[in-house]
Every structure is written in C-alpha cells, then in structure tokens.
Ligand SMILES: *[C@@H]1O[C@H](CO)[C@@H](O)[C@H](O)[C@H]1NC(C)=O
Ligand SMILES: *[C@@H]1O[C@H](CO)[C@@H](O)[C@H](O)[C@H]1NC(C)=O
C-alpha cells in the first residue's frame with residue numbers, strides 16, 4: 001500500500017518538475033482584453049505582450065521538440081559543422097520577440113504551420129551540408145552550419161553611405177553567420193539595432209549564441225529589405241496585395257515571393273534552377289515531416305519564382 005503511494009508521489013513529482021520547464025503541451029494562461037473594439041491577448045512567456053496574434057495558438061503549441069529533431073535530424077552528426085549548437089529552445093526563445101507581431105501566429109493553425117515550415121525551409125537550405133548521396137538524404141542536413149566556412153572577404157562596406165552609421169569595427173569580419181546567414185557591416189548594423197544588440201562590434205555573437213543566430217534570421221523574414229516593400233512574412237501570409245506592376249512581373253503572394261524578397265535574381269527569374277529548387281524542396285520536405293503535407297503548398301505559380309522579376313535586382317553581391 002505504502003509503496004503504491006510512494007510511486008504515485010514520484011510520478012507527480014516528475015510531472016511537476018517537467019511542468020516548470022519548456023515542455024510540449026504545457027498549460028498556458030491567456031489574458032484577454034479589448035482595445036478600441038479589438039480583442040487582444042497575451043500568452044505568458046511566449047507571446048508576452050498584448051496583440052491580436054497572441055490570441056491564437058503559439059508556435060510551441062504547433063511545432064514541438066520532436067518535430068524540430070525530425071526536421072534537422074543530422075545536425076549533430078559527427079561530420080556536421082555546428083555540432084551541439086542549434087536547438088529547439090533557441091528557436092522558440094528567438095521567436096518570442098516576433099510572435100506578438102504575427103510570426104507563426106497569423107491566420108490560424110494551417111497557415112501558422114505552413115509559415116513555420118516556409119521559414120525553416122529557408123533556414124534548412126541555407127545551412128545544409130547534405131549533398132548528393134548524404135545519409136538520410138540531402139534534405140536531412142539543415143542546420144549543419146552556423147557560419148560561412150573560409151570566407152573570401154570581410155564584407156566591410158566603408159563607402160560614404162555606411163562609414164558613419166555602421167562603421168566596421170577594427171578586426172571584425174562581417175561574413176555570413178546565423179540560421180539565414182547575414183552578410184556585410186550594414187546588415188549587422190540594421191539587425192543589431194532591431195534586436196538591441198551591438199552586433200556591429202560583436203558580429204561573432206550570431207554564430208556563438210543560437211538564440212541570436214535564429215533572431216537574426218527571423219528579423220530577415222519579418223523585415224522588408226526596403227521601405228514600402230513587403231517582408232517575406234507579408235507575402236507569405238497574405239498581408240501583401242500585389243499591384244499591377246507586381247502582377248505584370250509575375251509576383252504573386254506565396255512561397256515563391258519569399259525567395260524573391262530574400263535572394264532576388266540570385267534565385268528568381270532564372271527559370272527552374274537548382275538553387276531555387278533546393279529551397280523549395282526543403283520547404284516541401286518540412287511540410288511532410290510536420291504532418292501538414294506538401295499538397296498544402298499550393299500550385300507551382302505561387303511555390304516557385306522561376307518566372308518572377310525580382311523586387312530588388314542585385315547587381316553586385318552586396319546583400
Ligand atoms: C487566429 O486564428 C484564426 C483561425 O483559427 C484566424 O481566422 C485568425 O485570422 C487568426 N488571427 C490572426 C490575428 O491572424
Ligand atoms: C544569448 O543571447 C540571448 C539573447 O540576446 C541572451 O538572452 C542570452 O543570455 C545569450 N546566451 C548566452 C549564453 O550568452
């Protein structure tokens with residue numbers, strides 16, 4: 001009899017211990033109020049200030065540790081280049097700043113899961129080391145890197161435009177770092193301002209701290225490249241309405257347009273090229289693994305950017 005109780009007490013103790021941690025399916029309190037006739041909410045640590053988006057499920061409700069492990073199953077294999085660096089907790093922690101703004105919290109469950117898959121599809125393709133006949137298949141190797149290996153330059157633009165606002169720090173290199181690599185002093189400068197981190201003087205933080213490595217990538221996803229333009233998030237979730245110019249340029253809301261915003265003519269408007277198909281393949285693979293299914297990705301006109309004219313043509317390699 002006494003032993004039974006002891007067992008039960010142990011189980012309860014274990015459950016309580018787990019409950020205090022970042023655990024799938026944890027109970028959360030949703031606080032609701034009405035501001036100017038609109039319902040806004042906040043949800044604990046993950047969606048910490050009042051916003052309409054925090055009334056919806058949060059990312060950790062829809063995307064859990066085991067799914068992160070499935071998507072990035074080879075990242076800690078001995079031949080990977082950032083073993084032990086990336087983890088689920090860093091991704092969720094990094095998203096806290098942007099969930100109240102709609103990242104992964106817009107449009108209801110299926111749109112939310114598609115956006116997570118789309119964002120991570122960019123991440124996976126940009127950080128993969130899975131080529132050809134890699135074990136597990138070439139798509140299983142996302143988050144293999146956290147920085148550019150053997151950079152050919154230090155990516156310091158000290159032209160008049162940037163030398164006063166974002167001067168390169170002595171000895172600092174601004175090569176690609178993070179879950180969607182950022183390059184150049186001015187990009188480290190802009191993202192550092194947004195995240196309130198001195199990345200201009202400490203660009204290395206992006207590849208030394210996985211939360212920051214994800215934060216810079218989410219910033220890139222949520223922020224227009226130029227004022228007046230949509231962000232990748234906006235074109236994906238349907239916040240953006242194409243103008244006639246956009247329609248003439250074959251730019252339609254969807255995954256294809258996210259590649260257009262992030263990589264311009266490096267990837268888009270070049271027909272069915274490998275670098276574009278590689279990003280799409282990661283997105284579709286993740287949709288399948290997350291249980292959403294690739295058929296939810298929509299038709300090729302919105303999935304691809306093979307025929308799209310770029311929003312921001314890139315003349316030299318300055319992004
Ligand atoms: C929250 O989810 C519902 C569907 O569950 C959706 O209709 C609504 O647009 C979402 N809210 C926001 C702010 O996107
Ligand atoms: C990583 O960065 C986050 C966000 O700036 C910070 O809160 C955290 O303390 C950092 N972790 C370490 C180990 O420095």
Ligand SMILES: *[C@@H]1O[C@H](CO)[C@@H](O)[C@H](O)[C@H]1NC(C)=O
Nearest residue numbers: 228242243244245246248249
């Ligand atoms: C549309 O395209 C034309 C011709 O390229 C250009 O002159 C005009 O400024 C564009 N309009 C907008 C709103 O971008």
